Amino acid sequence: LIDKLKSLVLNDKSMAIGVINVLAEDEQMRQELIDNDIVLVLMQYCLNDANASEDILIESFGLLRNLIIEEGYDIIKFIWDNDIWTIVENSLNKIIISFDYLINHTNEGSSDDKPKKSLSKAKIQSLYEFSENLFTLIIMLITSDERIFDFVFNNSGGDNNSGGNKIDPIVQFALNLIDSHMNNKLRLSKKLFNTLLELLFQLSTESVSFVQKLSTSFDWDK
Secondary structure, three states: OHHHHOOOOHHHHHHHHHHHHHHOOOHHHHHHHHHOOHHHHHHHHHHOOOOOOHHHHHHHHHHHHHHHHHHOHHHHHHHHHOOHHHHHHHHHHHHHHHHHHHHHHEOOOOOOOOOOEOOOHHHHHHHHHHHHHHHHHHHHHHHHOHHHHHHHOOOOOOOOOOOOOOHHHHHHHHHHHHHHHHOOOOOOOHHHHHHHHHHHHHHHHHOHHHHHHHHOOOOOOO
16 A cells, blocks of 8 residues: 555555555554555655645645644654655645635635636535645644744744744735635635634744734734
8 A cells, every 4th residue: 555655646546545544543553554654655655746636635634634643743753854844835835826716716705797617516625625634734733843833933932033934924824714714705614714713823822922913914803
């Protein structure tokens, strides 16, 4: 199965990641997968694969999230040392482009008379699931290690300058999605909406200056 994750045939890769996700629920099998470098293979051949389908990316981020939940800090340290943040930023850029298209070029939540295209419910649901998995991973990374927190907050040492370049686009995007949902431009899934709120909450518990900045950057009266 792990060898199939390295395959150039997307169907083989998709089948393998789906089965591995199920197997990883078993503690003994999960340890076997970890001992056979599942995390590194996952990062190199799935999350870093420009040709990977959205389903493969969703399953891969979901597996990574579950491994972190079950195995804790060791997995986080490993993926951080193997440059998971580059994967996070690349995936975030893909999601931003997809949501921009969804808001501006489809009839999802549209109230004007311009002709719009339609996206299938399955496509929209996949985007929401992909986004939820990615934001959950970001929350796990930021809240697990002071070193990671400082990096994401632009090496600020925590509260000194928590408006760093790494965190700003993430927070701004999250706020834009929340605002679009409340203004009925989008109908986000409940899971994704709650994950976005969780992100803001977790960052707020880590940094006073983040709270101060956030209080002036959004219409909270809504």
